[in-house]
Amino acid sequence: MKKMFRILGMHCANCSMRIESIEDDLPGVKEINASYHKGQMVIEYDEKLVMDEQIIAAVKKKGYQAVPV
Amino acid sequence: MDQYLVAFITGLTTGGLSCLAVQGGLLASSLERQLEREMLSRPVATGKKKLKALQRSHSRMALPILLFLGAKVAAYTVLGFLLGALGSVLKLNPVTRAVLLILIGLFMVGNALRMFNIHPIFRYFVIEPPKFITRYIRRTSKSEEFVTPLFLGVMTVLIPCGVTQAMMAVAIGTGDPWQAAGLMLAFTLGTSPVFFIVSFLATELGSKMETIFMRVVAVVVLMLGLVSIDSGFTLMGAPSLMNWAQSWMGAAPVAQTAPVSGGSGVLLLNATNDGYSPRILHAMANKSLKLNMITQNTYSCARGFVIPSLNVEQLLPASGRVVIDIPPQPANTVMQFTCSMGMYTGQIIFDLN
Incomplete structure (x- = not known):
């Protein structure tokens, strides 16, 4: 499934790259498209393998706050 | 530099x-x-x-x-x-x-x-x-x-x-x-x-x-x-706010007045690695002017000399002298000059005497 999150705490274009690296860290995440311009990320994941709480925690670990839209 | x-x-x-x-x-x-x-x-x-x-x-x-x-x-x-x-x-x-x-x-x-x-x-x-x-x-x-x-x-x-x-x-x-x-x-x-x-x-x-x-x-x-x-x-020829700020803070640039010889004035202007010296020049109004640009081991952008109002743009040699002819200007004209990057500036003020 695809879901959009608002991301708080991004301060540069490269923050989106940091957030997208969750793709490699969290099993079940297929693709992340994060945008510094829009301050959001669109994540495609397998809901059987990963839950929203895990995604929010992974984003927090990178130093940002994710809020489901 | x-x-x-x-x-x-x-x-x-x-x-x-x-x-x-x-x-x-x-x-x-x-x-x-x-x-x-x-x-x-x-x-x-x-x-x-x-x-x-x-x-x-x-x-x-x-x-x-x-x-x-x-x-x-x-x-x-x-x-x-x-x-x-x-x-x-x-x-x-x-x-x-x-x-x-x-x-x-x-x-x-x-x-x-x-x-x-x-x-x-x-x-x-x-x-x-x-x-x-x-x-x-x-x-x-x-x-x-x-x-x-x-x-x-x-x-x-x-x-x-x-x-x-x-x-x-x-x-x-x-x-x-x-x-x-x-x-x-x-x-x-x-x-x-x-x-x-x-x-x-x-x-x-x-x-x-x-x-x-x-x-x-x-x-x-x-x-x-x-x-x-x-x-x-x-x-573009507008007065520099940086100059204004400098003179407001009391760092007024040294002025030079052009001696008149044979109906035209001659001014010396040094283009150095730190900009132009002197930064304010005075010349006689309604008389042509020969502006002598002098460089000596100058490698800054001051070598690219521009007078926006006359559309003059002259690349000066690293060391040497270049004469720029300036046509007669009416009294109280303030002619801005600058380097090609707009970083170093100065002006020529045309007075009646």
């Missing part, structure tokens, strides 16, 4: 740390893998032995960091050359250069407001690299090959930070490949010490420090942006 020093100091003070966020992260992730692999390949050590092994591993980290920085400096120098070449192809006359300087200034001011987090709209002042590039770079950083730091150093040209983007815009504005390459070289060399130290210590700025630091960077970028806008307007 001044502009290279400014570029170096900008790199040293703001560029290095502002780019560390991602570029340092890339390098660190690559180094971490190497460090991890090295530790795993050693027999299990404890206490002092473990500490010594760790110190040896850290000292070995110096080489990949140096490779990364060397590749980064080289790549940005080449990029600077290409940007300067692009600027020269655009055949910039003083007016287009002025417009470019104003746009660069607005870009910098917008970036500063973005860093201050004034409004999300200012986020569009920074260019976001395409996803396929960031994804490719991210995955490469996880490779364990020794050439990785070298490759990543080159790849940083694709993910420049805001301060670097501003410096790249200035490089285009020079319209000279070598000057632009020199600027980018000075800037990236300036960023290297901070980059090296922080990467070597493998520490990260705490989020509080990062916030404070971003504010400092924003103030510097804002000031550079305003100077660029001022330079653009100066190049």
Whole structure:
């Protein structure tokens, strides 16, 4: 499934790259498209393998706050 | 020479740390893998032995960091050359250069407001690299090959930070490949010490420090942006706000009056590495004027002499004398002159006596 999150705490274009690296860290995440311009990320994941709480925690670990839209 | 020093100091003070966020992260992730692999390949050590092994591993980290920085400096120098070449192809006359300087200034001011987090709209002042590039770079950083730091150093040209983007815009504005390459070289060399130290210590700025630091960077970028806008307007013939600020602070430039000989005035104006001297000249109104431009080992942009109101643009030799004929001007005319970058300025005031 695809879901959009608002991301708080991004301060540069490269923050989106940091957030997208969750793709490699969290099993079940297929693709992340994060945008510094829009301050959001669109994540495609397998809901059987990963839950929203895990995604929010992974984003927090990178130093940002994710809020489901 | 001044502009290279400014570029170096900008790199040293703001560029290095502002780019560390991602570029340092890339390098660190690559180094971490190497460090991890090295530790795993050693027999299990404890206490002092473990500490010594760790110190040896850290000292070995110096080489990949140096490779990364060397590749980064080289790549940005080449990029600077290409940007300067692009600027020269655009055949910039003083007016287009002025417009470019104003746009660069607005870009910098917008970036500063973005860093201050004034409004999300200012986020569009920074260019976001395409996803396929960031994804490719991210995955490469996880490779364990020794050439990785070298490759990543080159790849940083694709993910420049805001301060670097501003410096790249200035490089285009020079319209000279070598000057632009020199600027980018000075800037990236300036960023290297901070980059090296922080990467070597493998520490990260705490989020509080990062916030404070971003504010400092924003103030510097804002000031550079305003100077660029001022330079653009100066190049268009408007009085320089910097001059006004200097005279307001009491640093009035020395004036020189033109002696009149045979119906025309003669003025001497030195173009030095620090700008023009004297900065204010007085000449007789309604009489033609011979402006003697003198250079001696001058390598700054003061060599590109511009009088916007007369559409005069003269490239002066590094050492020598060039005479510029100025037609008679009515009384009370204040003629602005500037360097080709709008950085160094001065004026000729035409009086009745």
